[in-house]
Amino acid sequence: MKQPLHKFLIALTSIALFLPEISAAEDLSVAESLRERIESATEILDLSIDNQPLNSQKDLITFYSDRQFTKAWLANGQPTPQAYQLMQILNSADQHGLNKSNYHVTAINERLERLKAPLNESEILILSVDLDLLLSDAFLTYGTHLLQGQVNPQKLQSKWDTGRRATDMVKILSDAINTNSIEQSLNELMPKQPGYRSLVQALADYRAIKDRGGWPSVTEGPSLRPNEKNPRIIELRKRLAASGDLPNDTVLDSKEFDQPLQQAVKYFQKRHGLEADSIVGRATLEALNVGVDHRIAQIRANLERWRWLPEDLGARHIMVNIAGFALDFVGNGEVLLHMPVIVGKTYRETPIFTGSMTYLVINPSWYVPNSIAVKDKLPILARDPYYIERNHMKLYRGWGANRTEINPLSVNWRQVNPNNFPFRLVQKPGPKNAMGKVKFMFPNPHNVYLHDTSEPSLFNRVDRTFSSGCIRVGKPFALANLVLENNSRMTPDAIREAFDQSDQKTVTLLNPIPVHILYWTAWVDLEGVVQFRRDIYNRDDELIQKLQKSF
Incomplete structure (x- = not known):
């Protein structure tokens, strides 16, 4: 101080x-x-x-x-x-x-x-x-x-x-x-944002934990489960007490996995983005055994990321945390909507950038990007050309007004390869459409946008790296309502009618909304709880190493 x-x-x-x-x-x-x-x-x-x-x-x-x-x-x-x-x-x-x-x-x-x-x-x-x-x-x-x-x-x-x-x-x-x-x-x-100031305090708190000796590790072994007894549970108690996840007045030398300890484990799991089941399995044990020095380095890296942001994020803006699999719609400093998201696979990472949402498309067609067409779809078509019909797609040669629809059964797919792929795949609006009912557009060189999905069950997963780079949103209709609120020439009734129909409809926003696609592996939530997430794209280590170097 x-x-x-x-x-x-x-x-x-x-x-x-x-x-x-x-x-x-x-x-x-x-x-x-x-x-x-x-x-x-x-x-x-x-x-x-x-x-x-x-x-x-x-x-x-x-x-x-x-x-x-x-x-x-x-x-x-x-x-x-x-x-x-x-x-x-x-x-x-x-x-x-x-x-x-x-x-x-x-x-x-x-x-x-x-x-x-x-x-x-x-x-x-x-x-x-x-x-x-x-x-x-x-x-x-x-x-x-x-x-x-x-x-x-x-x-x-x-x-x-x-x-x-x-x-x-x-x-x-x-x-x-x-x-x-x-x-x-x-x-x-x-940075003026409250998130930066909160993380500064978290850094001080974790350094204080380090000054008190940090926390002990928990010995490797089979999963620890509620209501069982095990000598390793004493280690678990001491570990959680040192980080503040288990109250200090709790008995630390008990081998029993009792109710207070179950709640402490669940609390730890929630703030580390793990399955909150109170079971100390492989993933939870791995997070428990991350040392306090690494957590401090992680906080420092994320403070640095705050310093890379624009001065003004926008009175109304959307912030996506890739590593946290979450989206917040913020209005005048208040989170108006929070939802889970699905982000890019580890080999098709969602990029980090800021864009400006200018329109959305209701009942969109999906124009399959060429990279996805040749890497994902071409191997399938070589085995099963009926895939196109089954998934309500059309196959075209050429672009724009000069494009010609092609019968996929007339193509010798085994002779087509990524270097000579002349086609374009388009998926029609409908229940199987990968975009779902709506996509939110903020033009950018990465061709990344927010959209609904035809696979909502994936939001039940803890680790949600399933997309090809775009971001699938867990509450598309709630997001559309906020985005369009007093922000379109269409009336609310007309918007609802458009969603009920199957025709594609483009809605231009009167006031563009900033969209920030970011990457936080450590932050403080609205309740003041320090959150950590797995570094899904391995972006922390490079930054931590550079921060440790002097000029």
């Missing part, structure tokens, strides 16, 4: 007693030295200290040029209160899952200590210039990380394309210095 600012000011006063004073002439020398250092690096961007390049070189050059190379963090040879306030913030960077070693904390502290010793004018000059540059670079780098994240999601193997926030960091720094608002200026750069 942060210490009150007045304590740091007291510490500043005591430190200042040891610092040598610098005359006005020497202040000018610092400015001249800053100018020379900046100008020498302007063309080749070679600003470095201790053989380490500074992170925000272009912004540093602009910042100091704009202020005529005057110092930002020193006055009369002494660090200003703002400098110590910044150091206090940087030392707390881990509260946001960021590594303070990226912000020159060690180098700055070393120079503050060296300033206490007797020094000649040349030594003071070099230390002062170094210190000012380090503090400015630390502010710019830390602020940028709060604003956009430490890792560029475009450089990850699985890209995150949601439109990151941007601002003029030089202006932010200048205004913070001029108005003495270091802490406020940096706080305003972090």
Whole structure:
């Protein structure tokens, strides 16, 4: 936790007693030295200290040029209160899952200590210039990380394309210095969404668990079931008590799988996206034995993902969590509708991006994407050309008005391969249509959309990676009602009539709705419960490794 600012000011006063004073002439020398250092690096961007390049070189050059190379963090040879306030913030960077070693904390502290010793004018000059540059670079780098994240999601193997926030960091720094608002200026750069703040608190809570020794593992063995007795149940009790899933006042040395323990296991299973049956089988045991260090790393990775989001998600927006198999329709900060979803298979991952829903189609046809046609349907057609008729499909050659319907029985399917597939498959509206009764369109380069399904039983599964990339929604009609509410030229009666019929109907939205397809493996739900999910697409490890690396 942060210490009150007045304590740091007291510490500043005591430190200042040891610092040598610098005359006005020497202040000018610092400015001249800053100018020379900046100008020498302007063309080749070679600003470095201790053989380490500074992170925000272009912004540093602009910042100091704009202020005529005057110092930002020193006055009369002494660090200003703002400098110590910044150091206090940087030392707390881990509260946001960021590594303070990226912000020159060690180098700055070393120079503050060296300033206490007797020094000649040349030594003071070099230390002062170094210190000012380090503090400015630390502010710019830390602020940028709060604003956009430490890792560029475009450089990850699985890209995150949601439109990151941007601002003029030089202006932010200048205004913070001029108005003495270091802490406020940096706080305003972090994500505003409640989900981010809740996850920051979860990070603190799990670090506290780690400080208490973490949690023990549960020995491998047969499934543990309600009402049985087993020595491993003592391990289970201690494990759940350490993470707060089992109340602390519960007896921990009992071998009996009693009712309170059953409830604790079920609670643990729910918040880890497991089958909530109170049975400690393979999947539950695996989740129990994930260490607290990994959970902390997982939280840090998801805090970083929050920093990749746009500033404004939209007053009314749809948020899909791929790893959580869930969709939320949010209106003015309130979740108006929550539902399960089905996402892409592990070899046909649903991409991460932001789109804008502009229309929906009632009773849609399914124009089978070529990738699905050649990978999934062609092997079936080679064995059974009647598949097309049975599934209310039509086969075409060509596109648009020039397309020609083909009798699938006239095709020698064994001679067709993915490289010479000239056809297009279209499934007519109806009960067997893969799109179900409605699809929600937000045009995007991935050709991904939300839609109903002809296989609603799949929503009963815990792990729902069954689609070819698009997202099947568990409550399509409730979603359509919210999407179309005061948002279409069609009357509610006309909309209901369209759903009752079998003809295809396109409904344009008066106001587009932002759709955010995201990937959270750790978050805090509306009840304040920390949720974890299995990393279905193996996207956490790459991000965790990059976050652990220093610049």
